Amino acid sequence: MITVTRIGKHLGAEISGVDLSQPLDDNTFAQVAAAFFDNEVVYFRNQSLTPAQQIAFTRRFGVLEAHVRKESRLGGHDEIFVLSNKLDANGKAIGAQDAGRFWHSDLSYKREPSMLSALYSVEIPVKDGIALGNTYFASTTAAFNALPDTMKQRLEHMRNVHSYREYRLKNYAGQQEDERRGIRTVQEHAPTPEQLASVPDTEMNVVRVHPVTQRKCLFINEGHTSHLTGMSRAESVAELAKLYAHMTQPEFIYGHSWRPGDLLMWDNIAVQHKATFDYDPLPRLMYRTTVRGPAVI
Numbered sequence: 001m002i003t004v005t006r007i008g009k010h011l012g013a014e015i016s017g018v019d020l021s022q023p024l025d026d027n028t029f030a031q032v033a034a035a036f037f038d039n040e041v042v043y044f045r046n047q048s049l050t051p052a053q054q055i056a057f058t059r060r061f062g063v064l065e066a067h068v069r070k071e072s073r074l075g076g077h078d079e080i081f082v083l084s085n086k087l088d089a090n091g092k093a094i095g096a097q098d099a100g101r102f103w104h105s106d107l108s109y110k111r112e113p114s115m116l117s118a119l120y121s122v123e124i125p126v127k128d129g130i131a132l133g134n135t136y137f138a139s140t141t142a143a144f145n146a147l148p149d150t151m152k153q154r155l156e157h158m159r160n161v162h163s164y165r166e167y168r169l170k171n172y173a174g175q176q177e178d179e180r181r182g183i184r185t186v187q188e189h190a191p192t193p194e195q196l197a198s199v200p201d202t203e204m205n206v207v208r209v210h211p212v213t214q215r216k217c218l219f220i221n222e223g224h225t226s227h228l229t230g231m232s233r234a235e236s237v238a239e240l241a242k243l244y245a246h247m248t249q250p251e252f253i254y255g256h257s258w259r260p261g262d263l264l265m266w267d268n269i270a271v272q273h274k275a276t277f278d279y280d281p282l283p284r285l286m287y288r289t290t291v292r293g294p295a296v297i
């Protein structure tokens with residue numbers, strides 16, 4: 001029997017009583033999907049999944065994406081994006097280790113941004129008995145709801161541009177700074193010209209209506225939004241800073257402390273997320289699958 005236990009104030013729930021390595025019958029899947037969209041972030045503990053089983057489960061929600069960064073895909077399973085600070089026998093990174101430095105939602109710079117992402121934890125760094133590398137999630141539906149009506153109406157007329165190019169350059173600059181300060185010990189790949197050119201900038205509404213829950217949410221994020229349309233860069237920076245501060249208040253956040261065998265899914269339309277890099281050089285290995293969402297307007 002499925003049990004859903006809400007953990008955070010506005011988001012985050014643990015689902016127990018489900019073995020994701022087995023195909024779910026339609027009734028069970030419907031309960032999982034309903035709990036997922038209602039809670040925006042859900043997790044299942046103590047799972048034991050092969051890459052093929054993770055792919056099979058997440059594919060129930062829609063079409064899976066293969067990430068722009070081909071070097072970080074899992075061999076034989078293009079749908080799995082590897083997040084890790086581990087190195088292969090030749091000293092090369094086996095996955096992306098810089099993902100999630102800023103608040104963001106996955107692939108939000110695409111015309112069809114992700115609907116959801118699922119992260120399966122294979123290896124979790126632990127120090128003095130405490131798991132490191134927490135991931136934080138912020139509900140943009142709760143943040144939108146909490147705004148004054150005048151602000152809601154103003155934002156509904158605004159648009160913003162998401163830029164993969166600006167994100168990668170900003171991320172890489174931050175990473176090099178970490179290396180200079182000795183925080184990170186592993187060299188990351190610089191973004192290639194092909195990667196930077198492969199995803200055009202996308203303009204979209206600041207306020208989105210969630211296609212499943214019909215909740216309104218803020219579809220701007222620190223990682224990918226380059227600017228708000230129709231104002232100067234300085235005005236845009238100031239306006240975005242205020243909105244980001246509002247969206248990331250503690251009451252809108254659920255922080256996840258990982259255990260090996262967790263399968264955690266988040267709604268990329270309703271929430272944003274952010275990683276922490278407090279564990280290097282302890283090894284961490286995660287597998288991500290991502291389901292494509294509907295086109296933005």
Ligand SMILES: [Fe+2]
Pocket residue numbers: 099100104105106273
């Ligand atoms: Fe992410």
